[in-house]
Amino acid sequence: xxxxxxxxxxxxxxxxxxxxxxxxxxxxxxxxxxxxxxxxxxxxxxxxxxxxxxxxxxxxxxxxxxxxxxxxxxxxxxxxxxxxxxxxxxxxxxxxxxxxxxxxxxxxxxxxxxxxxxxxxxxxxxxxxxxxxxxxxxxxxxxxxxxxxxxxxxxxxxxxxxxxxxxxxxxxxxxxxxxxxxxxxxxxxxxxxxxxxxxxxxxxxxxxxxxxxxxxxxxxxxxxxxxxxxxxxxxxxxxxxxxxxxxxxxxxxxxxxxxxxxxxxxxxxxxxxxxxxxxxxxxxxxxxxxxxxxxxxxxxxxxxxxxxxxxxxxxxxxxxxxxxxxxxxxxxxxxxxxxxxxxxxxxxxxxxxxxxxxxxxxxxxxxxxxxxxxxxxxxxxxxxxxxxxxxxxxxxxxxxxxxxxxxxxxxxxxxxxxxx
Amino acid sequence: xxxxxxxxxxxxxxxxxxxxxxxxxxxxxxxxxxxxxxxxxxxxxxxxxxxxxxxxxxxxxxxxxxxxxxxxxxxxxxxxxxxxxxxxxxxxxxxxxxxxxxxxxxxxxxxxxxxxxxxxxxxxxxxxxxxxxxxxxxxxxxxxxxxxxxxxxxxxxxxxxxxxxxxxxxxxxxxxxxxxxxxxxxxxxxxxxxxxxxxxxxxxxxxxxxxxxxxxxxxxxxxxxxxxxxxxxxxxxxxxxxxxxxxxxxxxxxxxxxxxxxxxxxxxxxxxxxxxxxxxxxxxxxxxxxxxxxxxxxxxxxxxxxxxxxxxx
Numbered sequence: 229x230x231x232x233x234x235x236x237x238x239x240x241x242x243x244x245x246x247x248x249x250x251x252x253x254x255x256x257x258x259x260x261x262x263x264x265x266x267x268x269x270x271x272x273x274x275x276x277x278x279x280x281x282x283x284x285x286x287x288x289x290x291x292x293x294x295x296x297x298x299x300x301x302x303x304x305x306x307x308x309x310x311x312x313x314x315x316x317x318x319x320x321x322x323x324x325x326x327x328x329x330x331x332x333x334x335x336x337x338x339x340x341x342x343x344x345x346x347x348x349x350x351x352x353x354x355x356x357x358x359x360x361x362x363x364x365x366x367x368x369x370x371x372x373x374x375x376x377x378x379x380x381x382x383x384x385x386x387x388x389x390x391x392x393x394x395x396x397x398x399x400x401x402x403x404x405x406x407x408x409x410x411x412x413x414x415x416x417x418x419x420x421x422x423x424x425x426x427x428x429x430x431x432x433x434x435x436x437x438x439x440x441x442x443x444x445x446x447x448x449x450x451x452x453x454x455x456x457x458x459x460x461x462x463x464x465x466x467x468x469x470x471x472x473x474x475x476x477x478x479x480x481x482x483x484x485x486x487x488x489x490x491x492x493x494x495x496x497x498x499x500x501x502x503x504x505x506x507x508x509x510x511x512x513x514x515x516x517x518x519x520x521x522x523x524x525x526x527x528x529x530x531x532x533x534x535x536x537x538x539x540x541x542x543x544x545x546x547x548x549x550x551x552x553x554x555x556x557x558x559x560x561x562x563x564x565x566x567x568x569x570x571x572x573x574x575x576x577x578x579x580x581x582x583x584x585x586x587x588x589x590x591x592x593x594x595x596x597x598x599x600x601x602x603x604x605x606x607x608x609x610x611x612x613x614x615x616x617x618x619x620x621x622x623x624x625x626x627x628x629x630x631x632x633x634x635x636x637x638x639x640x641x642x643x644x645x646x647x648x
Numbered sequence: 649x650x651x652x653x654x655x656x657x658x659x660x661x662x663x664x665x666x667x668x669x670x671x672x673x674x675x676x677x678x679x680x681x682x683x684x685x686x687x688x689x690x691x692x693x694x695x696x697x698x699x700x701x702x703x704x705x706x707x708x709x710x711x712x713x714x715x716x717x718x719x720x721x722x723x724x725x726x727x728x729x730x731x732x733x734x735x736x737x738x739x740x741x742x743x744x745x746x747x748x749x750x751x752x753x754x755x756x757x758x759x760x761x762x763x764x765x766x767x768x769x770x771x772x773x774x775x776x777x778x779x780x781x782x783x784x785x786x787x788x789x790x791x792x793x794x795x796x797x798x799x800x801x802x803x804x805x806x807x808x809x810x811x812x813x814x815x816x817x818x819x820x821x822x823x824x825x826x827x828x829x830x831x832x833x834x835x836x837x838x839x840x841x842x843x844x845x846x847x848x849x850x851x852x853x854x855x856x857x858x859x860x861x862x863x864x865x866x867x868x869x870x871x872x873x874x875x876x877x878x879x880x881x882x883x884x885x886x887x888x889x890x891x892x893x894x895x896x897x898x899x900x901x902x903x904x905x906x907x908x909x910x911x912x913x914x915x916x917x918x919x920x921x922x923x924x925x926x927x928x929x930x931x932x933x934x935x936x937x938x939x940x941x942x943x944x945x946x947x948x949x950x951x952x953x954x955x956x957x958x959x960x961x
Contacts, residue, residue: 363908378909391900394893395908446892447911447928595889595928617829619853628861631811631826638807 237261296342297329304346307369311361317353324349324388331387344372344380351381355392360399362451397440397450401433404454409483410462417481420469423462431461434529435497441536442500443595444493452489455479456497459490464525471522496596503591504528504535540593781951785882785934785943789845790852792877796839796860796870805835808866824859831855835863839870842878849877849940880937884947886930891957895926899953915950922946926954 234241235256242257253265293301304325308318325346328334334345347366354361367377385392410417411425435457439445445453459478463470475494479486498518505516508531511524521528528535591599633641802822806814812835814822821834831845831852841859846852853875863870892913896905905913912933915924920942925933932950937943 363906378906381906382904382909385904392904393900394896394905440893443889443928445907446889447907449908597927597929598889615848617848617850617854619850619857621854623854623858623861625865627828628858628865631809631824631862632865633808633810637810641807 235259235261235263297326300325300329300342300346303343304350307347307350310369313354313359317357321349321353324352328384328388333383333387341380343370344377345384347372347377348381348384352390352392355395358393358396358399360396360403364451395450397436397445398433400450401436401454402429404451405429405432405458407484408458410481420466421481423465427465428458428461431465432458435461438500438529438532439497442593444496446595449489452487452493455484455487455490456493459494460497460522460525463522467523471519501525501528503539504532507535507538540591780948783884783886785884785947787847787880787882787940789881790847790849790877791842791844791879792852792856792875794841794856794875795873796841796863797873798839798869800835800837800839800863800868802837805863805866809862824862826855826858829855833859835859852877877938879935880940880943881933881935882943883931883933886932886951886954888930888958889928890926890930890954892926892928894957917946917949920945924950
């Protein structure tokens, strides 16, 4: 077929495609001038227009990936660069993203969700490498709603069958405290408020560990706990100057957000510390309250194992007593030895129980939701009449008729609502 | 004797009873009733030498000292099932059945008197070595569907029924409620209906029938086809706090614990296929069951795991 165009040398329009051996050439029929030869083309469209095909286009590398996927991969890579993650993370996150996008449940979701999907892949990668990353951080980077992020994350975890290890609090402490502004002198930060970073990190970790042992961490959002622990550790390092500073002011000076639950976590931590203080011999002389206990946090943390054991009746002692009592009831068959040791434990456990009960009535070491149970409507156990229902009982007409409107009622409704 | 031989040669009376077997036909309502009435046989004959049970799987794992009430309940279930099947196959022909008049409710005294019943006790599903929990999850919600098999005019229904609400802009179904059993139904114009809120399978069925009757009385030729329980939710309390962080470490492939999102641990059990929500307070919610037995089984599976996290720290 003659291609559109004219011969550059003679201006004739009679251009012919001819083959010189196996090489295609475009030749002017009038003067024999060769216009084009030996073009590598990939598509018929290209051959018709006799244009060269660019390398990246001819390899089809990008054509295999949809534009959406390409954009998503770029976003994931950008996110990794902003968070300054190692190179390995980027590759892993991109591969998760590609896998996820091919999955039927993510293939057709909205673009907003696809962007969150990229964020989730980065988040999962971080957690799998024990890089402390909170969802809050990713959400703020993506300007995402937390509920939407949560749903995308959970479905990603389920569909790809990813196992995501739990967030390590110790690492979170380090990265969270990195964003605090109290470690250098600044114009708006009073001199006595500046603190040494390593000391603060070490003490905050200890307080967070204490919170974890006393059931303040399980089931709760980790960041408010770290914030409250950081505040207490900061106060305790120089109590004289810092006791008057409130949690809100501390967060403002440090340049971090104050999460609302932090006040409650602070209260709970102080309660734990007060109980521990009541067991420390030289502190019983002072009347420590929740303001002054901060001064002694150093001592309390140093002796925390001993103090925890004495301040709270650990439930395993209770359990031993209860279990021994249960096993004493007529059992049979099993040899006597587990019973006798259980019995012995009962004897040694319970008298000390009694002693502890007398002094300061230690409370059991339980999560706060069990210590202060909210009054909840307890569903009644199924009554005998309920259990006797077979599902095939006869249904009386009168019972059904109570649910139907009478004619006057219908008329009144029609009039009132102008029923369509 | 001839009686025992019959038991041995009819293996269909002894379904494999590993703890993870879901095929046991359970008589649902009777569990609850008999569980509370069942008295512990104070002594079980430990001599099984005269009975050859080698054809049964898992018999080596069986712990002969089954004297806890929860296992007794399992025994009871199996006894009911086996006894009724026995009666069907006519095995209880000789006079031995008359010496145990209460074949459905063995009392402590009767255990020695009824030799044909004792070989069935090894068939209780055993949680090997450790005791069963003694806790029964309570059913909280049943979701069922039924096909009324006729096209429905939802506006008409909403006008003529007192207990109906219909807001087509928000949702394309009528929401109807009845007081007894206290449930809610979603009725679609295709004639399909979803019934939620019942506390037992029978209640759900009764409620669904009542809704169908309401629709019938409104003038539609409603039928009651393909009633099916789609989901059952149960809950219970193990009565000790649980270290969720520890549980997610050891059971990573089944657990999802994200305190940033949700205070509970989501445990996806494979067999039976149940999702459990486990909270630090020791409360457990089980969902995703199509049958009551799956909830009980899932709880019995999770209880020893949870007990392992009781004395941590």
